[in-house]
Structure formats: structure tokens, C-alpha cells
Amino acid sequence: MVYAAFIHVLIPFCLCVILANSGLFDHVVVDLTYDHYAEKTVQWLPAFLAMPFNCLVNVGYVVMGTFWLFKPIGPRDSRERYFKDVFAFMAILYGPIQWIRLSSLSRAPAVLDQWFTLPIFAWVPVWCHFTEHGWSPWHVLTTETVSILSYALALFHELGFDAALACHVAGAVFTGVKIQRSHGDATTLRHLLLAVLSCSGFVVLKLLDLTLAQNWLFQNLTGHFWSKICDILQFHFSFCFLTDLNAKGTKKL
Template identity: 60%
Template sequence: MKSALLHVSAPFVLCVALANTSVFDGVAVELSSDHYAERRLTSLPGFLAMPCNCLVNLAYICVGLYWLLWPRGVRETETGRYLRQVFALMAVYYAPVQWTRLALLRRAPAVLDQWVTLPIFAWVLVWIDFIERRPATWRATHAASLELCSILSYGLALAHRWGFEAALGCHVALAVFKGVRVQLARGDSRTRRYLLLAVLSCAGFVVLKLLDHWLAQFSLFQRLTGHFWSKVCDVLQFHFSLCFLSALTLKQQD
């Protein structure tokens, strides 16, 4: 746990520090509450001004803590446990980032919200790399290299208005591709179900977020908006990805 906490916290603090400098002043980010379909309630404090979009972030913390504490009775290798704990901690850390962005509507948390998304998806690639290589040939340097490349890829956001979207699209496509590949090579019916649910959750996360304002014309999506449901899908994406990768890792040990 200490190693996982250190290895998540150190780059996170570095990203927070850099996001609060002028380095990313040229990155295109939305800083208005009009970006969200949920109406801002001025009668509430800033951290609850968009109550549904704010409070849904608690679900990330709940899922992260669940996976930090589970599975106590299952025999895991040290590396398998570390991979699970890092991913769970990423979910816990992601919640306050998004919540701060909604509460403050400032550039630094908006940049950070985009930036930390990339190494989260990259951790799926790291974990699959461990499963494919098997413990005997996998090295921590593989994880460090992939995560560093992922963090640096946010530089595309400085190069072009749609640079972040391009980087995120590549991360998502690679995660899905490698997930399908490892499922075909090593999976079973249970892991196939987890993978399908993870991919569907990912699709829901993207589509519902993009259609946030369009969906708001329907009464069903006027308080619990598309953005809110996209966050629900994102939480499910975390959960089912952890189900999929944990199951494959334990299967690899048998």
C-alpha cells in the first residue's frame, strides 16, 4: 500500500504544481458553468452549486476504497496487489480533481481534470502488459515508461486545440484493443462479461458527456443530466475494468 500511495501521490502532486503555473495557459478548456447542462444553484455554496454533478464524485471514492480493501481472502502476488491498489487510488484521487473543477471553474483544476485522465487509462495498458508478459519477464520500468509517455502526451493539448481529445482517443483505443487481445488469449466467459461491461460503460461515458446539452431538452435529463450519467458510467468503467483485470491476474496465477 505504501508503494502504491507514493507512486500515485508523487506524480499527482507534480501535475498539480505544474497545472497551477502559466505552462498550460494556451490549453483550450471550458471555464463556464454554461458548459454543463445542470443549472447552477446560486443559493448553495460553490462546492454544491451543481449538486448532482458534484456529489456523483463521491462514487469514485466509494469504488476506489472498495477495491483498496478487496479482496482480503484472495491470494494475490505482491505485484498484482500493487497494480490493483494503484488503480483504486487513481479513482480516489480523481474525485476531488473533478469536484474542484466544478466548484471553482478555474483553469488549473480544468487542466488537471484533463491531464490526470490520461495516466488512468494508461494504467490499464500497464496492467495488461503485466498479464501478457507474466511476472517473470515484467519489470517496473515498463510501467514507469508507459505512464511517463502518457503524462507527456498531454503536451498535444498545447500544440492543437483538439490535442487533448486526440491523446485521450488514442489512450481509449489502445486500452480497448489490448483488452480485447488479452481476453482472446487468456480470458474466459466471466472476464468476457467484465470486458463487455467496461467497454459499454466507456462508450456511455463518452456519448452521454458529449450529448449533455442535447439531452437536457428531455425532462429525464434536466436535473440528472447527461454529464451526471456520464460520470456514473465512468465509475462503472473503473469498477468493471478492475473486475476484468483482477480476474485475469488471479487466473494467471492458477
């Protein structure tokens, strides 16, 4: 199932890379200068470390994703490993894209950085549906396809991506709360709350990056850096929540 998960992540990943470099998204509003980040660039460092803390933090996605990829979860069938492995590969690929965006300040990586966020959030409702209702390849394919296509909103309005992301975040939180109420316990509730708290930190700290930098505490390890730490923790606690629910055997086979 590891091979299947990798292929199923790699194919849409490559398609998105091709489209992002096709010129289709040349008018999408993305940040292409360091002025949008509070961390100061270090001129004597190479481009891939221009903002050393904001660049290096992306290693965390790869480390966390690799940890969960190889973590045994004792599933009752291979499909449970498939959902875990897809999520892990998403995290592993997401880190380098963000790093390339910061080091190159190019449009395509900036578009991909935004774009990949959507199917990652969409995987939470997909996994919840599997946990509660069992295997449905059409549901997986439909949900992820709609999620990927929703980035087209960015073509029509400068806030199109923000609207799509807000819907994805709300959908992930809603389905998490729903399945927690029907199948969760104290342990899964703790993981759900930590995931939601990390998600809130990810959004708020990123938005307040420049404002927080007025305080010396956030001038090196900036709000954007800590938002990425929260994003990695959001991934981790989502893994904890969803694998714990799977361990309970709640799905209807």
C-alpha cells in the same frame, strides 16, 4: 505494497499539480463556465454544491476506489496487489479533482481533470502487460511517463487532448480484447464488455449533455451526470476484468 502504490501515484500527482499551476497550460482550451453543462446551478447553495448532482456524483469515485483498495483479491504475490492499489488510488484522487473543478471553475483543476484521465486509461495496458508477461518496472515507468507527457499535445492544438484521449481509450480497449482472446473466459468477457459499454456511455453522454437536456428526463440528472456514473462503472468493471485475469495466474513469472 499499499504504501508503495500510494507514493507512486502521489509523486506524479504532485508534479502535475505544480505544472498545472505554473502557467504552462494557460492557453489550453478548457471549459471554465457553467454554460458548458446542462445542469442548472442552484444559487442558494455553496459553491462546492453549485451543481449538486454533478458535484456529488464525484463521491462515487472515492467510494469505488476505497472499496477496491481494501478488497482482498487473493493474489499469488504482492505485485498483483500493487497494480490494484495504484488503480484504486487513481480513482480516489480523481474524484476530488473533478469536484474542485466544478466548484471553482479555475484553470488548474480543469487542466488536471483532463490530464489525469490519460494515465488512468494507460494503467489498463500496463496491468495487462504485467498479467501476461510479468513484472517489468521499466515498462510501467515508460508507459505512464509517455502517457503523462502526451498531454503536451493540448499545448499545440485545441484538439490535442481529444487526440491523446482517443489514443489512450483505443489502447486500453485493444489490449483488453487482446488479453481476453488469449487468456479470458466467459466471466472476464462479460466484465470486458460491460467496461467497454460503460466507456461508450461515458463518452457519448458527456458529448450529448446539452442536447439531452432538451428532454425533461435529463434536466436534473443530466447527460454529464450519467456520464460520470458510466465512468465509475467503467473503473469498476475494469477492476473486475483485470483482477479476474490475475486470479487465473496467466502471467509468466
